[in-house]
Amino acid sequence: MKREITLICWALVISFAGSLPLGVLNISVADYIFHHDVAGGIGFSIAAIGVEMILVRIALTAVKRLETMKRFYPLFGILTITLLMVLAFNSLFSANSSQGFRPSPLTTLPPEVAGFLLSVMNPLHLPFWIGWTAVLKSRQLLNDQPSSYNRFVIAIGIGTAGAFVLYGIAGHYLIGLLGSQQVLLNYLIGITLLVTALLQFYKTFCRPVIRTRWPRSQI
Template sequence: MMKEKIMLFCWAMAISFVGTLPLGTLNLSVANYAFRHDASGAIGFSVAAISVEMLLVRVALVAIKRLERLTNFFRVFGILTSIILLILAFNSLVAAWQMQTFRAGLPFTLLNPMISGFLLSLTNPLHLPFWLGWTAFLRSKKILTDRSGSYNLYIIAIGAGTSAAFCIYGLAGGYLIQLLGSKQVLLNWIVGIALLITAVGQMRNTFFKKWKPAVAYDSNDQ
């Protein structure tokens, strides 16, 4: 039993940690707070962003068995997310076009850090499909079971993995932003184009694809 829990924790933490490492608006925002020596802002932003991710994982655990029934929810969620992403992409691209600093191209920077972290994490269209896929995979390998204790451990491990990745950006993020200081306009372009591509992909998934379970489950699981 203990061995199974350790394996589940390690798998979930590793997936979350590696999945958070690629450069994106969430970890770049943490780096930006560190660069400004705003430790409380970085912590508040991180806590809010991680809380949303953990909540969405909980949704994924419930939705994985009822995916076909939630088609309308995913469609509405996809439309709202696409609109918000387009606005964020426009904001970053305008900042790049006007050659503003990188901070100006980050979304929600003028809001309270916790509100910023909440909104930015909530509008991240990758959270739900990412964890739906990995949850299905871990269930198919019997690493994640239907026990409520396993679900709680799974969510805690995901929060720990994302926290570890954010800590790296918090500690080294100031150096990263400083290193790229001369390329702040380029960073705005990169973030804006990445957001635009993500928005287009989200719209494509919303209007031209149907949500289907990632794996087939035994009828006893229903």
């Protein structure tokens, strides 16, 4: 029982802390609350968190099967890069034209749809949690039992929800503060998304070539 409680606590803390840095998802939650759309903020959060939990659960049980899909990785990479570039240039265009802060053009969609799409497009879910899964397994806190996986995923969802609630509570203050720096904020988000797209391009197309030319031990 002690190990299960420790696992849940680790997952809660990691998920909560990992969701605190400023990003499109948590800023979107704050924006919904700022515009007095509590129902929209809740719907957006549920959809975004649900996607994260599903992706982590699939990754935990299907890592070996994912190996058989390597030939599709470049296609997935191209789609992710394209979406990130569109979002990046939207933010940079808004900054350049001195338009008001917009968390994402997708937030004009129904909240549940926007939350689903933005969470699906987040390229950090799987690398982040696969890395922490390896750490927790090395500490023998997480095992391969379905019950252990389920506790882990539920705790992840609760931790992320806690961070979103914090952003929702601070929504009026946060958006008001950021609103005074609209152009700067759009530039920061646009540059962040652009750098993420370039990193994704490197991981998808450049790093495999480097590993093919040089032995892994030299990388």
